[in-house]
Amino acid sequence: MELLKKTILEKGIVLSDSILKVDSFINHQVNPVLMREIGKEFKKLFSHVKITKVLTAESSGIAPALMTALEFGVDLIFARKRQSLTLKDDLLTAEVFSFTKQEVTTLTVSRQHIDRSDVVLLIDDFLANGEVAGGLVKVSEQVGAKIAGFGFVIEKTFQKGRAMLEKTGIAIESLARISSLANGKITFID
Amino acid sequence: MELLKKTILEKGIVLSDSILKVDSFINHQVNPVLMREIGKEFKKLFSHVKITKVLTAESSGIAPALMTALEFGVDLIFARKRQSLTLKDDLLTAEVFSFTKQEVTTLTVSRQHIDRSDVVLLIDDFLANGEVAGGLVKVSEQVGAKIAGFGFVIEKTFQKGRAMLEKTGIAIESLARISSLANGKITFID
Numbered sequence: 001m002e003l004l005k006k007t008i009l010e011k012g013i014v015l016s017d018s019i020l021k022v023d024s025f026i027n028h029q030v031n032p033v034l035m036r037e038i039g040k041e042f043k044k045l046f047s048h049v050k051i052t053k054v055l056t057a058e059s060s061g062i063a064p065a066l067m068t069a070l071e072f073g074v075d076l077i078f079a080r081k082r083q084s085l086t087l088k089d090d091l092l093t094a095e096v097f098s099f100t101k102q103e104v105t106t107l108t109v110s111r112q113h114i115d116r117s118d119v120v121l122l123i124d125d126f127l128a129n130g131e132v133a134g135g136l137v138k139v140s141e142q143v144g145a146k147i148a149g150f151g152f153v154i155e156k157t158f159q160k161g162r163a164m165l166e167k168t169g170i171a172i173e174s175l176a177r178i179s180s181l182a183n184g185k186i187t188f189i190d
Numbered sequence: 191m192e193l194l195k196k197t198i199l200e201k202g203i204v205l206s207d208s209i210l211k212v213d214s215f216i217n218h219q220v221n222p223v224l225m226r227e228i229g230k231e232f233k234k235l236f237s238h239v240k241i242t243k244v245l246t247a248e249s250s251g252i253a254p255a256l257m258t259a260l261e262f263g264v265d266l267i268f269a270r271k272r273q274s275l276t277l278k279d280d281l282l283t284a285e286v287f288s289f290t291k292q293e294v295t296t297l298t299v300s301r302q303h304i305d306r307s308d309v310v311l312l313i314d315d316f317l318a319n320g321e322v323a324g325g326l327v328k329v330s331e332q333v334g335a336k337i338a339g340f341g342f343v344i345e346k347t348f349q350k351g352r353a354m355l356e357k358t359g360i361a362i363e364s365l366a367r368i369s370s371l372a373n374g375k376i377t378f379i380d
């Protein structure tokens with residue numbers, strides 16, 4: 001997606017060989033026009049599938065997932081990482097270990113909103129080691145929902161997320177694929 | 191806002207005299223069409239102000255704030271409650287005590303994205319005791335940004351948030367104002 005790649009080159013900041021900071025337009029400050037275009041792009045890429053729900057995890061996944069859900073005309077569910085006052089019973093959970101943060105987070109989704117009739121599109125801002133996506137798969141599997149695809153805004157192809165998710169046989173689409181952040185330089189593949 | 195009130199009556203669940211569960215359409219599962227209409231409504235209510243940034247807090251504020259930012263054609267900033275790997279330097283912070291959760295959270299915003307030239311619209315899903323809104327005001331004041339208004343999706347008028355925020359003299363708009371949840375019944379005022 002050209003607009004996205006252009007924005008990454010202009011505004012992304014390489015913090016290390018593995019960390020790209022995109023907090024001026026994706027995951028702290030958010031450009032809503034870019035998000036709307038991202039939603040349209042995911043709709044185009046998965047237009048052949050009859051999606052019933054978009055699923056993501058708080059917080060950075062919410063903006064691209066919301067715009068994608070709007071395009072598909074379906075509801076979005078964001079899995080909680082923090083405890084919620086009203087999300088207490090009938091919960092689906094998956095423990096997720098973050099390599100980057102070196103901590104375990106529990107993803108929580110209410111069983112009220114997803115069931116075996118659902119066809120789910122998983123959306124997230126980054127595909128790196130695939131921990132969060134893997135957790136969302138586990139949550140979906142607990143109720144027998146079908147996962148139609150994975151959509152990531154940015155993929156770091158030098159980390160192991162794609163290899164892990166490819167084992168599921170589910171389609172993976174990333175809007176910008178970064179093969180290297182070495183020497184402070186952002187290199188895309190495609 | 192009629193569509194919102196109708197949805198609250200149909201899908202909101204009264205958990206106690208003070209807690210309304212709206213997690214099937216606002217803060218866990220999210221209805222993107224409703225969010226788009228909410229964004230349009232806030233645009234209408236604050237159309238006389240030249241907003242430069244929409245500010246909210248993760249996670250439930252992100253969806254309505256994103257749609258509002260899209261309508262205004264400006265960026266959204268969501269304050270972090272959890273630590274972020276890339277949000278480390280040059281931070282504006284405000285400690286917020288949550289009466290409902292009985293815990294202190296630190297709201298964090300990067301100084302990179304907000305300054306004294308900004309005219310900020312604060313958006314959140316709920317106005318209850320006003321803790322989060324108060325924290326966002328503190329963050330904005332640290333850089334001398336002007337706050338143009340507060341926009342809440344749902345206000346619980348029987349809690350003390352509005353009285354607290356009115357002291358700032360800043361305009362407050364809530365799209366649905368609930369005066370009571372007593373006996374499991376949702377009562378709106380207008």
